[in-house]
Amino acid sequence: MNYIGLWTLFYKEVLRFWKVLLQTVAAPILTSLLYLMVFAQALSAHVQVYPGVGYTAFLIPGLAMMAILQNAFANGSSSLIQSKITGNIAFILLAPISHLEFFLAYLLAAVVRGVLVGLGVLLVGIWATDMGVAHPFWVLAWALIASVAFAAMGIIAGLWADKFDHLSGIQNFVILPLTFLSGVFYSIHSLSPFWQVVSQINPVFYMIDGFRYGFFGQGDVNPWWGLAVALPFTAALCFITMQMIVRGYKLRN
């Protein structure tokens, strides 16, 4: 195992987003906080989701998780498409970095960015609402599972895409609907039976619900059941990503 190679590629990927921190970390935190401000102002007096939990507090874990998912996805996908288009991916492909090291470096860097943005949203939210953390284990577990899943999805998209337009298509037509229609802004119990079933097909629903359970000790479904859905989903994404890397999909002709 080339641990130094793995560390170097991971560090390079972290430094890449760190150098444009305003765009990659500060901007998504601000966007999430704007959502929080607008929705909380408009709905907090009218919506009671869980007993003893205000709507503003209810929103915060959902928004933080949405930020984690979107940014974990964005990191690997944007880095890979840029490297492919400019051709500098060759520096990595020429190096003695194994398929697993390549996968882990991109995955972990994306996890770091996702978790960092999510943490930013949470810190501001907790400070503003004085909410607590009922089960820190579940918070951490769901943050990691969700960021790994979407980091893998980002790598898949970055490998598959030939141009920025492809990536934008995935972000707008797959990632955005998946994250928006997953209970960020509502409990699925407020939906009609049909939409409740649809929501339960979406694996992101379990990630958000489980994450929220970590804060309030209550959710729409049992977090262990959520784990039974999310873990195979994440493992499948990681498997697909590794297969694409091993085969050199759109990397090595």
Place this chain on the structure above:
Amino acid sequence: MATPAVELIALQKRYGHGAGQVRALAGVDLTIGKGEFFALLGPNGAGKTTLINVLAGLVKATSGQARVMGFDVQRDYVAARRHLGVVPQELVFDPFFTVREALRFQSGYFGLPHNDDWIDALIERLGLTDKADTNMRQLSGGMKRRVLVAQALVHKPPVIILDEPTAGVDVALRKSLWAFIRELNEAGHTILLTTHYLEEAEQLCSRVAMLRQGRIVALDTTANLMAGHASLEAAFVKIMAAA
């Protein structure tokens, strides 16, 4: 028998399928010994860059074998890449980083975390001292080319491939670059060069292979190929016309 630096056996590469299929390499056999300064010549589209990309692991061969220092570039890809440094033809760079950062990263990819002495030596030898902390985006084409050379040499590979390294490069850099590469060759590094400047190959290389439409049409010492010709270029033109 000593392990050759580069070994290609019946190497074939086809792109595409059916009627649109293009045969870039049509069964290339080639052995380059350790310490050789070897030229791979051919017109545009002859298959030079495909051959190099197969050796570098950037392109998968359709059939045949490619080895670097005895390591198969597909099966033992990690070991093969450790022994190989490639200066690509295109001026590729990572716009996020400085020259020094780019070299440190490249060194790290090869498992060399404390390589600053050699990185500094490369920076100085390639005339990059003033630009060491400059972002890659702000460098001229010639400077970017120098960084590509430094990146290929950062792990002191025994086999160095230079794919048209002097394309678009001014005379001064060309001279200093060749002096440096010659030094590396004298120190035991194997050099595989492709170039359209045939006088460079004539002056530097002890053996030459000429490639046309994916086949080797001439393979001999530079002296033998030039026998009866005023220059390697004259020999090249004649061989290509006959092939």
